Amino acid sequence: MIRKKTRTAAAAAVALGIATTALAICAGPAQAASVATWDKVAQCESSGNWAANTGNAHYGGLQFDLPTWQGYGGTQYAAYPHQATKQQQILIAEKVLNGPQGYHAWECWPNTGLDTDRTNPYPAAASSVGVFRPSNATFYLSNGGYASFGANGDVPLSGDWNGDGKDTFGVYRPSDQKFYLTDNNSTAVKQPKYGNPGDVPLVGDWNGDGVDSIGVYRPSDQTFYLTNDDNATEVYHVKLGVLGDKPIVGDWNGDGKDTVGIYRPSDQTFAMTDSTTGGTTTTHNFKYGNPGDAPIKGDWDGDGRDEVGVYRAQYSDFIEATFDGGGVYSSPRYGVNGDIPVIGQW
Incomplete structure (x- = not known):
């Protein structure tokens, strides 16, 4: 159960897994609440401390108790709520919000908007294309954004490094193997x-x-070496493909986890797995593109699942595929010859 200043009989019923009809009617389906609303709830529940662990048997910014956290699937993220990220705590809170108690699970719901907000806190965003121009070490985005970062010779990257739901830039420097x-x-x-x-x-x-x-990805042994969130310790290594293949990673099934795959330039074949520990078993296999194309990936339609595509450098064309390469979703042209493609959810 979520922390309550006063435990009611209804609260005890839910803590024991008993969803009473009266309680369900009282709460109603709350659907969703924005991050801003959850911040208000957390400010009241824990003074906004998403790592709160004060010894009161309730944890994190939204003060879950352990049975509630476990019952709504929180252990997929962390053993205890306060060990999970803010986003992960909110995702589990969304499930509680749609449960029998609804917003009444939090005594702090009044004056927060939790009872009236219907905003998805983490809506899927479609990927946008951009380029990195080595000549001036500048990222240019098709949505109008740009920024200088890195140096000529760097490999451009994009990712959500802090869990705020937005991608930002990065570079990999081959000369020192640093990100x-x-x-x-x-x-x-x-x-x-x-x-x-x-x-x-x-x-x-x-x-x-x-x-x-x-x-x-190490081309010499065709192996993916993947780190955990401290970006230093290897947690997965997966051998996939043959010499000459190009690596590609993405969330191919919409489960929130990126997994590995390869693109074979010799015959324009994509082969991807749905499990980081799945070894050489591939679940998505198809041909797409022309000789000389470079593989790309992105969530082109904002459905929470990545699709592949190719970048055709001579025309600066991003040719985005429908899922499993059945057709062309879109084919924006952006940048100039010599640019390196960059894709993200900005």
Whole structure:
């Protein structure tokens, strides 16, 4: 149960897993609440401390008790609520909000908007295209944004490094095998060193916690080496593909976790897995593109699931595929010859 200043009989019933009809009618289906509303609830419940653990048997910003956290699936993120990210706590709170108690699970609901808000806190956003121009080390986005970051010779990256739901820039510097990652598109807040010379840098949310981590693909042994969120410790290594294949990672089934795949330039074949630990078993296999194309991926339609595509450098064309390569979703043209494609949910 969520922390209550006064435990009522109804609260005890839900804590025991008893969903009474009267309680369900009282609360009603709340559907969703914005991050701003959850911040108001957390401010009242825990003074806005999303890592709260004061010894009162209730944890985190929204003061879950352990049975509620476990019962609504919180342990997929962390054993205890206060060990989970803010986003993960809110995602579990959304499930509670749609449960028998609804917003009455929090005594702090009055004056927060929790009873009237119907806003999805983390709506899926469609990916947008952009480019990195090596000549001036500048990112240019098709939505009009731009920023100088990195240096000529860097490999451009984009990812959500802090779990706020928005991608920001990063670069990988092959000369020192370091990742330079920024939360504001201007200042590197993380500079982890990972991999070996000749590795291909990767970015993905391997564990579904809403925060992207780094990794590399080693062409010499066709193996993906993926780190956890401290961006230093290997947590997965997966061998996939053959010499000459190009790595590609994405959330191919919409479960919130990125998994690995390869693109074979020799025959324009994509082959992706739905499990980071799935070994060589691929679940999505199809041909797409022309010889000379470079593989890309993004959530083109905002449905929470990545699709692939190709970048045709001679025309600066991003040719986005429908799911599993059945057709062309869109084909925006952006940038100039010599640019490197960059895709993100800005």
